[in-house]
Amino acid sequence: MTTTYPPEPFRIKTVESIRLPSPKEREAALKTAGYNVFTLKAEDIFIDLLTDSGTGAMSSEQWAAIMRGDESYAGARSFHRLKAAVDDIFGFKYFVPTHQGRAAENILSACLVKENQWVPSNMHFDTTDANIRARGGRPANLVIDEAFDPANLHPFKGNMDLAKLKAFIAKYGREKIPFGMITVTNNAGGGQPVSMENLKAVAEIYRASGIPFYIDAARYAENCFFIRQRERGYEHKSPIEIAREMFSLADGFCMSAKKDAIVNIGGLLATNDEALFNNIRNELILREGFPTYGGLAGRDLDALAVGLYEGLDEAYLVYRLGQTAYLAACINDAGIPTIQPAGGHAVYVVANEILPHIPNYEFPAQSLTVELYREGAIRGCEIGSVMFACLDPETNTWNYPKLELMRLAIPRRMYTQTHMDYVADALAKIKSRAKNLRGYKFTYAPEMLRHFTAQFEPL
Ligand SMILES: *Cc1c(COP(=O)(O)O)cnc(C)c1O
Numbered sequence: 001m002t003t004t005y006p007p008e009p010f011r012i013k014t015v016e017s018i019r020l021p022s023p024k025e026r027e028a029a030l031k032t033a034g035y036n037v038f039t040l041k042a043e044d045i046f047i048d049l050l051t052d053s054g055t056g057a058m059s060s061e062q063w064a065a066i067m068r069g070d071e072s073y074a075g076a077r078s079f080h081r082l083k084a085a086v087d088d089i090f091g092f093k094y095f096v097p098t099h100q101g102r103a104a105e106n107i108l109s110a111c112l113v114k115e116n117q118w119v120p121s122n123m124h125f126d127t128t129d130a131n132i133r134a135r136g137g138r139p140a141n142l143v144i145d146e147a148f149d150p151a152n153l154h155p156f157k158g159n160m161d162l163a164k165l166k167a168f169i170a171k172y173g174r175e176k177i178p179f180g181m182i183t184v185t186n187n188a189g190g191g192q193p194v195s196m197e198n199l200k201a202v203a204e205i206y207r208a209s210g211i212p213f214y215i216d217a218a219r220y221a222e223n224c225f226f227i228r229q230r231e232r233g234y235e236h237k238s239p240i241e242i243a244r245e246m247f248s249l250a251d252g253f254c255m256s257a258k259k260d261a262i263v264n265i266g267g268l269l270a271t272n273d274e275a276l277f278n279n280i281r282n283e284l285i286l287r288e289g290f291p292t293y294g295g296l297a298g299r300d301l302d303a304l305a306v307g308l309y310e311g312l313d314e315a316y317l318v319y320r321l322g323q324t325a326y327l328a329a330c331i332n333d334a335g336i337p338t339i340q341p342a343g344g345h346a347v348y349v350v351a352n353e354i355l356p357h358i359p360n361y362e363f364p365a366q367s368l369t370v371e372l373y374r375e376g377a378i379r380g381c382e383i384g385s386v387m388f389a390c391l392d393p394e395t396n397t398w399n400y401p402k403l404e405l406m407r408l409a410i411p412r413r414m415y416t417q418t419h420m421d422y423v424a425d426a427l428a429k430i431k432s433r434a435k436n437l438r439g440y441k442f443t444y445a446p447e448m449l450r451h452f453t454a455q456f457e458p459l
Pocket residue numbers: 053100101102103125127128183187216218219255256257258259266267
């Protein structure tokens with residue numbers, strides 16, 4: 001095998017046991033969970049690739065920072081340490097901590113979005129989408145078309161389609177667009193990066209129309225490293241230099257710190273707009289807490305201040321993106337297609353290509369997700385018709401998503417290369433018996449966000 005592997009740039013000081021349940025126990029666990037992996041108990045899972053959000057391993061430096069946490073209600077030292085890091089990396093005039101990313105989105109939407117206004121982005125993450133809608137606004141996804149072709153090797157499949165953005169602004173005008181966004185990396189589109197060239201062009205289009213520009217920065221560090229690896233002129237820049245350039249283009253950002261800042265809880269919201277910041281602070285006090293802690297404990301602020309730098313560490317990022325690419329390559333070597341090129345935080349297996357005999361209304365990606373647990377007690381996440389098929393109220397017919405995917409999201413610094421090999425081997429075994437896999441039907445399905453609580457039966 002020619003696949004290159006990245007040696008982990010850390011050694012292990014504390015371990016947490018995981019247990020491989022027997023095949024009989026796995027079968028029983030699946031039945032009890034109604035064949036929905038969201039309902040499984042974590043103790044019944046050997047390798048958990050459900051999400052990379054808040055699941056990373058903190059470093060010894062972060063745990064030391066936790067002990068330094070200052071729990072003063074106002075003006076804690078922890079806040080000032082976080083402020084020094086946020087000012088240094090992102091460079092906005094004002095910021096607040098929040099308890100996680102969606103709290104920052106909620107506050108930004110509450111302050112800026114009015115009924116029937118639009119917020120364009122490459123692609124909105126689902127909580128961002130929902131927070132804009134909750135204020136009567138309308139999210140719009142204007143990513144390039146290449147994002148929807150799983151085999152296309154475009155290096156920046158998260159890019160905004162500039163022609164679509166210009167046409168969109170021409171159609172709705174500044175009054176209907178309270179602010180514009182871009183998500184780095186594009187989580188909803190496979191963790192694909194946005195180029196600096198595209199970010200500059202997007203910033204210029206927004207600026208020319210007087211539209212404030214906010215970055216959804218959950219995976220800013222992974223995006224910066226993709227820029228370094230793939231964009232001419234950046235090969236010698238450090239991730240932090242690239243980050244500073246990226247954020248200098250925007251008027252502010254919101255961020256889930258549970259991703260690239262490698263903490264278990266936390267978020268940030270920043271802006272250069274003083275009047276807006278006063279409103280943000282008032283909303284924050286109402287919903288989250290005093291502006292120097294924003295819904296977090298002092299110790300959380302300290303862990304975040306350290307994590308913001310660790311997420312930008314070059315050796316870490318080589319390993320991080322290398323690990324995702326390694327898992328994708330091993331899966332591809334077994335003849336199983338994944339979205340190309342590998343994203344930053346996750347590998348997306350194209351389930352309908354392994355299970356062409358299961359029609360979308362019998363949920364091929366769900367079948368594969370259940371089978372991966374059955375085979376190796378590994379938890380992935382269905383991103384297909386269970387999550388996204390929707391009933392068109394006008395025609396009373398079901399619309400199915402273009403892709404039936406199973407996402408394998410990799411928690412940061414948590415699993416080793418052997419764990420990745422184990423996952424790829426389990427998928428290879430499933431492929432060899434793929435013909436025997438069957439579809440599923442709902443025995444219970446709520447109307448909205450049904451993937452979280454639905455129950456199934458095998459067909
Ligand atoms: C996770 C995420 C969010 C929401 O953050 P939470 O911390 O889960 O509330 C928003 N945008 C993107 C791109 C994300 O990945």
